[in-house]
Amino acid sequence: MTAALDHATLREHKAFGASPLRGLLLTGLDDPAAAVWAPPTGPAAHRDLCTDCGVSRTADARRCARACQFIQPDYPAMEARVHGRVRDPTRPDELFFGPFRRMVRARLSPARPDAQWTGVATRIAERLLETGAVDAVLTMAPDPQDRWRPVPVLVTRAEGMARVRGMRMGYAPLLALLEPARAAGHRRLAVIGIPCQVYALRALESTLGFERLYVIGTPCSDNTTTESFHTFLGLLSDRPETITYLEFRADYHVELRFADGGRREIPFLKLPISDLPPDFFPLTCRTCVDYTNVLADITVGYMGGEGEQWLLVRNARGEELLDLLGDEVKTSAPGDAGKRAGAVKGFLINTARAAGGLPLRRMPGFMRGIMGWAMPRVGPRGLEFARARVEMKAVETVLHLRRAEPRRMKTMIPDHVWKLVAPYGLTPGPGEQGNTAGKTPGIP
Ligand SMILES: Cc1cc2nc3c(=O)[nH]c(=O)nc-3n(C[C@H](O)[C@H](O)[C@H](O)COP(=O)(O)OP(=O)(O)OC[C@H]3O[C@@H](n4cnc5c(N)ncnc54)[C@H](O)[C@@H]3O)c2cc1C
Ligand code: SF4
Ligand code: SF4
Numbered sequence: 001m002t003a004a005l006d007h008a009t010l011r012e013h014k015a016f017g018a019s020p021l022r023g024l025l026l027t028g029l030d031d032p033a034a035a036v037w038a039p040p041t042g043p044a045a046h047r048d049l050c051t052d053c054g055v056s057r058t059a060d061a062r063r064c065a066r067a068c069q070f071i072q073p074d075y076p077a078m079e080a081r082v083h084g085r086v087r088d089p090t091r092p093d094e095l096f097f098g099p100f101r102r103m104v105r106a107r108l109s110p111a112r113p114d115a116q117w118t119g120v121a122t123r124i125a126e127r128l129l130e131t132g133a134v135d136a137v138l139t140m141a142p143d144p145q146d147r148w149r150p151v152p153v154l155v156t157r158a159e160g161m162a163r164v165r166g167m168r169m170g171y172a173p174l175l176a177l178l179e180p181a182r183a184a185g186h187r188r189l190a191v192i193g194i195p196c197q198v199y200a201l202r203a204l205e206s207t208l209g210f211e212r213l214y215v216i217g218t219p220c221s222d223n224t225t226t227e228s229f230h231t232f233l234g235l236l237s238d239r240p241e242t243i244t245y246l247e248f249r250a251d252y253h254v255e256l257r258f259a260d261g262g263r264r265e266i267p268f269l270k271l272p273i274s275d276l277p278p279d280f281f282p283l284t285c286r287t288c289v290d291y292t293n294v295l296a297d298i299t300v301g302y303m304g305g306e307g308e309q310w311l312l313v314r315n316a317r318g319e320e321l322l323d324l325l326g327d328e329v330k331t332s333a334p335g336d337a338g339k340r341a342g343a344v345k346g347f348l349i350n351t352a353r354a355a356g357g358l359p360l361r362r363m364p365g366f367m368r369g370i371m372g373w374a375m376p377r378v379g380p381r382g383l384e385f386a387r388a389r390v391e392m393k394a395v396e397t398v399l400h401l402r403r404a405e406p407r408r409m410k411t412m413i414p415d416h417v418w419k420l421v422a423p424y425g426l427t428p429g430p431g432e433q434g435n436t437a438g439k440t441p442g443i444p
Contacts, residue, residue: 002163003271006397007206014242015172018264022053024304027267028123028411029291030346033207035155035156035157035159035160036141036153036154036160036163036164037153037154037155038151038153038154038157039154039157039177039180040142040150040365041054041057041152041173041176042058043057043174043178044056044057045057045064046172047064047068049283049284049405049408050064050068050284051171051196051197051223051282051284051285052171052173052177053067053171053173053174053196053197054152054172054173054174054175054177054197055067055068055175055200055204056176056177057173057176057177057401058176058178058429059075059177059179059268059329062239063179063204063341066203066204067200067203068199068200068203069161069195069199069200069289069290070196070288070408070412071286071411071412072411072412073199073246073289073290073414075098075289075290075414076414078199078202078295079098079099079225079295081202081248081295082202082297082315083314083315084097084315086099086339088402089419090343092283093383093387095387095416095419095420096287096292096386096387096390096391096420097139097151097294097299097312098290098293098312098314099291099294099296099314099315100299100312100314101313101314101315101318101319101328102312102313102333103310103311103312103313103331104310104311104313104331104332104333104334105304105305105306105308105309105310105311105331105332105333105334105335106118106120106148106310106311106329106330106331106332107120107308107329108120108123108309108310108325108328108329108330109328109330112162113162113165114162114165114166114198115165115166116165116166116167116245116247117247117302117309118308118309119165119308120283120300120311120325120329121192121216121218122139122161122162122164122165122192123161123320123325123328124190124216124298124300124321124324124325125137125139125155125161125190125192125216126158126161127158127324127325128156128190128214128324129155129158129160129161130406131157131324133188133190133212133214133324134186134188134189134190134214134356135156135185135187135188135189136154136155136156136184136186136190137154137155137156137161137189137190137191137192138152138153138155138161138177138178138181138189138190138191138192138193139150139152139153139155139164139174139192139193140153140164140168140172140174140192141153141163141164142164142166142168143168146226146245146288148166148168148169148170148171148226148229148230148233148420149168149170149172149226150168150169150170150171150226151172152173152174152176152177153177153187154177154180154181154184156186163307164192166245167246167247168226168228169223169224169226169246170223170224170225170226170229171223171225171369174191174193174197174202175197175204178204178208182205182208182210185225186210187210187211187212188210188211188212188213189210189212189213189214190213190214190215190216191213191214192214192216192217192218193215193216193217193218193293193296194217194218194219194220194223194293195217195219195288195291195292195294195295196220196284196288196290198215198217198293198295198296199295200292201213201215202215202243202295213330214317214321215294215295215296215297215298215317216296216297216298216300216321217223217235217296217297217298217299217300218293218296218299218300218301219291219293219299219301219303220288220291220337221291221389221393222281223281223282223284223285224281224282225282225314226281228277228280229280231276231277231280232276232280233246235272235275235276236254236256236264236266236271236272236438237258237268238255239258241258242258242259242260243256243258243259244257244258244259245257247302248268248387249302249307249402250302250303250304250305250306250307251306251307252267252268252269252379253265253266253268254266254268254269254271254440265341278354280310280352282351283400283404283405285409286396286398286400287397287400287404288393288397289379289393289394289397289413289414289417291313291389291390291393292386292390294313295308296318296329297314297315297317297321297358298311298312298313298314298317298318298321299311299314299324300310303385303386303389304334304382304383305334305382305384306334306335306381306382306385307330310334310386311331312343325344326394334382334383335381335382335383336381336382336383336384337380337381337382337384338379338380338381338384338385339380340380340384340385340387340388341385341423342381343388343392344374344388344391344392344395344424345381345424347392347395348395348424351358351392351395351396352399390420391420391421391424393418394417394421395421395424395426397413397417398413398417398418398421398426399426401413402432404428404431408430409428409431409432409433410431410434411426411434413432413433415433418433435443
């Protein structure tokens with residue numbers, strides 16, 4: 001049991017009506033040597049659109065109304081609070097990626113074993129622990145029984161970060177561990193999270209009582225339940241249980257790695273996407289409005305990195321985080337090539353068919369081969385690829401909400417999303433626009 005599990009924590013867990021020991025035994029994750037602690041969480045309250053970020057499992061579940069990305073997000077106000085300013089209309093990329101000081105391609109050298117890319121996200125957090133800048137890091141570990149299932153943990157020693165590297169598919173209540181973290185006496189905390197978790201974290205930040213909070217965000221798109229993800233793996237391989245790694249790369253290929261050290265690359269166009277059930281991607285993940293984690297201090301992704309990582313340093317704290325890596329991180333200017341408009345238009349047509357209940361068009365087999373070869377060479381690359389993906393996500397938001405939850409459009413879609421889809425002929429219909437919170441001062 002970790003040092004973090006002190007008497008105060010035990011008392012707090014009793015207040016939640018759950019035994020901490022039950023959590024420890026069930027998860028098998030707790031590792032005193034590495035100081036990885038997976039306290040149990042309370043039950044989730046039912047919510048319509050919800051990725052179980054953890055707020056509904058805290059002592060005051062009503063805070064969802066104010067914290068949730070899916071209710072009435074207010075990006076301009078939050079960006080101003082977190083970064084000291086809203087998106088700058090004279091820097092067009094901020095419309096796509098949110099406020100940032102600088103963007104870089106990056107790789108950690110040496111790359112860390114088991115990391116999703118080279119391990120920038122976990123290494124930053126490891127450095128925060130090594131230097132004593134934080135008492136704990138809140139992030140996701142793999143479930144010992146299922147490597148693809150995320151389990152929220154608190155890590156209190158740098159060695160523990162090796163246990164959480166890599167990507168899991170699915171949702172887990174990260175923010176439910178904020179209360180145990182405070183109860184354990186942690187005052188300075190780092191959180192690694194995906195955008196829907198970071199939105200809620202920022203919305204509640206001022207009430208949480210931490211002295212210092214560092215937020216390392218990753219982009220996120222096309223998440224699904226861990227169960228559904230296993231179905232997908234089953235379509236990719238006869239032995240899905242041997243797949244240890246999967247990534248949708250920026251060169252239009254999915255990379256798979258296997259337990260025996262084997263690797264396979266599948267062009268996006270050859271993926272069995274049309275064999276998946278229509279509800280494979282939950283409505284939350286088809287309509288979420290923040291791909292690039294605009295409220296993080298630093299976003300650590302790969303989309304604009306052309307085979308390397310892509311970092312967006314958003315504020316002074318983000319600079320502090322990147323500085324922690326010193327010479328371990330090699331950076332360069334991101335590339336920018338190709339034209340995205342055709343790819344986004346094609347995506348819109350296919351999404352409109354799917355959102356209208358029609359099957360996705362299947363490309364003839366021989367064409368898929370040709371396109372799979374051509375896309376990495378002539379398709380949008382570097383920052384243009386990242387812009388294309390952000391626009392595609394905005395298109396999905398509008399089309400899927402229009403079909404499934406039209407009444408939510410008014411409050412859920414921020415103004416900047418409408419600006420992203422306007423070049424493709426998608427404009428708000430009567431009653432669809434009204435997130436006045438989404439009006440960015442300075443952007444007409
Ligand atoms: C569902 C999902 C979709 C993503 N989609 C994109 C994308 O489209 N474009 C893009 O640029 N990046 C995407 N990312 C981020 C990307 O996969 C890498 O995590 C990121 O580039 C950091 O790489 P790294 O080597 O620095 O990470 P590592 O150092 O390996 O650290 C990864 C961190 O992510 C945390 N994590 C893993 N799984 C989850 C999860 N399910 N929920 C919350 N946290 C988790 C881990 O706990 C760890 O702290 C996605 C991540 C997730 C979880
Ligand atoms: S704030 Fe979190 S728990 Fe609450 S409804 Fe939103 S995603 Fe679900
Ligand atoms: S796609 Fe959006 S809603 Fe879904 S898990 Fe990722 S950040 Fe959350």
